[in-house]
Amino acid sequence: MSQLVDSLASGHEGTVKDQFRSYLRRLKGGEMGSVPAIFAILVLTVMFQLASPFFITKLNFANLFVQSAELTMLAAALVFVILLAEIDLAAGVTAGVAMAVYIQLVKVQGWGLIPAMVAAFAVGLVIGFIIGFMVAKIGVPSFVVTLAFFLGFQGMQLVLLGEGGVYRVEDTKVLAIMNQNLPKWGGWAMLAISLAVSYAIALWDRRRRSALDLVNKPISIVYMKLAGLGLIGAISVYFLNQNRSQGSIPILGVPIVVPITIAILFIGTFVLDRTRFGRHLYAVGGNPEAARRAGINVVKIRIAAFVICAFFAVISGVFHASRIGSVDGSAGRTIVLSGVAAAVVGGVSLFGGRGRLAHAAIGAVVISMIDNGLGLLQMASGINYLVQGGVLLLAATIDALARRRGGVITR
């Protein structure tokens, strides 16, 4: 208001220093994103390392990646509905039912891996559609719909698998996801591809802007981001490539689940940031009435969000089955709450309209670290739940306060 500028800025102007300053202003304005969560990761690392000599070990480092992958995928699933200020408490049991269908088809019906998986994902999509339809078209609050499915599907899992039924997963491809590793060069290749793709997209964006004579941010910002990403990636790959076995058979390399997770998050982020659907999803989350007046089919967007949520949840179910090597009737009951916690702790706003898939991943790491670290300290599981609950409450409070403070200065 106070400042009169003749030509409108776009937020891309200024030196690195200016950009850094406007970033700080955004933080102060309440757009903290996952900064508190990253801070929590650092604090937790120091705390647990001081408390337990086992926390920063090669084995536990790899464990953390594997443990958080499952939670990351579920939290990412929930991001799509939380962005609409909705909730899907049934995401975990949806995955459980889909996996029960998969194992039944493989074990009892003798289906192959691919058709059984396709059927499992189809079941997930149908469940997502039904939930979305009930919420968006009929208008039942998502909390109630998904709570009903949460209860009902626990029964469905038992019906499909029989009381106390536990089936071993025997397909090596499924087991490999969580239990096998990339060769050494594979980890480095993964890192190189990630960096190259990020760089290419940044260059492509800059080209498009300069073609229209629009200002670009200093290129050095791109380099700094890549360097940061590269450094964290390189340290991770380096450690994961060390032998972490305590026995005679060496175990080394980046777990296969890591590149799979990165690829899925990349695709999801691309859809959210760069497609019309993604834009409309954020718009409906921010102000459904405005979205409707702008001609957006709000019902369709809502249903789609629940369908995508269910799809991602089934992926998380596959990860879970792969990790524990079996499918049982209780899968997905408790993890869904950790998933919500992960998303919110990572910086996804429960009020809708704000949040990214990366936030889900960062939040999942925080929750997994608490789980893992307290486990190493041999704390009672009661303590674990207390701490997780406290962290979620803290994150939700930060979210509410940030929302009250309002918005941002520049992008």
Added chain:
Amino acid sequence: MSSVVTASVPVIELTGVRKSFGPVDVLKGIDFSVYAGQVTALVGDNGAGKSTLIKGLSGVQPFDEGYVRFAGSPVEINSPTEAGNLGIEVVYQDLALCENLDIVQNMFLGKEDIKTGTLNEPEMELRATKALQSLSVKTVKSVRQKVSSLSGGQRQTVAIARSVLREAKLVILDEPTAALGVAQTEQVLNLVKRLAEQGVAVIIISHNLGDVFKIAHQISVLYLGKMVANLNAKETNYDEVVAYITGAKTQEGAN
């Protein structure tokens, strides 16, 4: 006032328009014309039928009877989409912006520019900037600001600029200054003036006659569902308008 020689054909012309809700006749045969490049103020007391008239024009609640001509040709406006396709944009009192999106994203909401399957952000940013510049907007710092960080006046600015972007031929503003302070009201009124100078026909609903006299070329008064006066703003005065609004005066030949 740079009296733009208005084209003789009105952008929108209503003849004998009626609308009832059950037994209640809200619009009792309205004749109303709006010209390009002019600001037409629609005034009247609560319940006079202003909102119903606007809802008919924007397709939200189509009229029951009467003729509507758009740029000379007869049309029927049965939905907001049809109104939008004709080039009629309504800037609502409650604005209809998404706070979590930035200015560019809001201006293109529902009409995003797509290139090779993805959002064409640079193009949208450029066009949004041009639309704001064409209205000489100086109060907004960056087109990539989130709407949540904007003041009420700035939000009005964005909403009005959106209609410029969509190349609206008729822009209807519903109480655009109702919630604004003095300085911001001034800015929005200037914006409305410039919108008209671009050749857009503007209808502004306002209870604030001070604002109306500042920007309107024509003042149309509704009284109990009838158009009782179409006054040239330069040839009338505050008291006369109030007299028509309150029913103390009726135009000769209006009844």
